[in-house]
Amino acid sequence: MRRLQLAVLAALTLGAGLTATPAQAHPGQRDLGIENCAADACHFDVPPGTYDVRVLLGGGAASRTAVSGETRRSLLPETAAPAGERVARSFTVNVRTPEGEPTGPDGTPGLDLVLGGSAPALADIRVTPARQARQILLVGDSTVCDQPGAPYSGWGQQLPQYLDKGVSVANYADSGESTVSYLGNPQLWGTVRPLIRPGDLVLIQLAHNDKTTDEATYRANLQTLVEGVRHQGGEPVLVTPIVRRWFNADGTLNNDIALLVNGLGVNHPVVIRSVAAELGVPLVDLTAKTKALVESLGVEGSKAVYLYNENKDNTHTSVHGATVYAGLVRDELVALHLVPARLVRE
The missing domain is CATH 2.60.120.260 (Galactose-binding domain-like)
Known part of the structure; x- marks a missing residue:
């Protein structure tokens, strides 16, 4: 000091x-x-x-x-x-x-x-x-948001460090939100949508809290978000949810709990991929990316990515885990040519 x-x-x-x-x-x-x-x-x-x-x-x-x-x-x-x-x-x-x-x-x-x-x-x-800034807006839940207190961190909270001057991140993710609650709250979608300007990227990751949302409603809500972004002239990007750290006995992730199939049998990542394909929306398949990473780390190694050691929490990420996951998002944005490589940091 x-x-x-x-x-x-x-x-x-x-x-x-x-x-x-x-x-x-x-x-x-x-x-x-x-x-x-x-x-x-x-x-x-x-x-x-x-x-x-x-x-x-x-x-x-x-x-x-x-x-x-x-x-x-x-x-x-x-x-x-x-x-x-x-x-x-x-x-x-x-x-x-x-x-x-x-x-x-x-x-x-x-x-x-x-x-x-x-x-x-x-x-x-x-x-x-800033005279010229490229804006990325984030729509999501607690796994994305700017968490107010340690040891929690959302991947959106760590994303700015990977971006150089000229790209700003406006993180409007909010804890506990589903597609239903995000669309229905004036502080959320009612605030974000008017802020979207032509050419803005809007990354949408909502799934963890859609536990009682049926498939038709979930699909319609995703379509509403996509259409709302496009109406403002922005470019929507659908993001499948990060996995939960929930292992089977054989060391693979559980197909339902870990990969976000809700109590009604709605497979959220599958629906998101389907909507992205139908509407021609860029897709960041964070479910697939985080699944591969967590399984490669194994039962013990993956604990540090989540808050298992602190709170027995297998859903929310540590600062370390959120930073790693933000890096995955950065890589996909570059691979999809949504953000120029010259504007990102390694």
């Missing part, structure tokens, strides 16, 4: 297929910089909007710095800077109210950033309204 404080005091001053989403800004607003930082956190008094953040990392000693923001969103992975050198990185962040789950608390106005990593050192920072 002492190294970080010294680095802040010795800061160097820097010169200054999807839609553009310019941030709202105060008239005459100047670039905001390191004067808004103290110790291991920064606060910027900005209105809701989309902002580019440029950081200059490093100090007198070797450092490793990560940046998170708002409601525990991972914005920049741990980045190394050799002793005496500076490393510049940039990312784009969505600022809104509520800042986390749409039905959650408002959070703190403005943009809040937290410095982490094993040896953090910030030399300079600049925050500016």
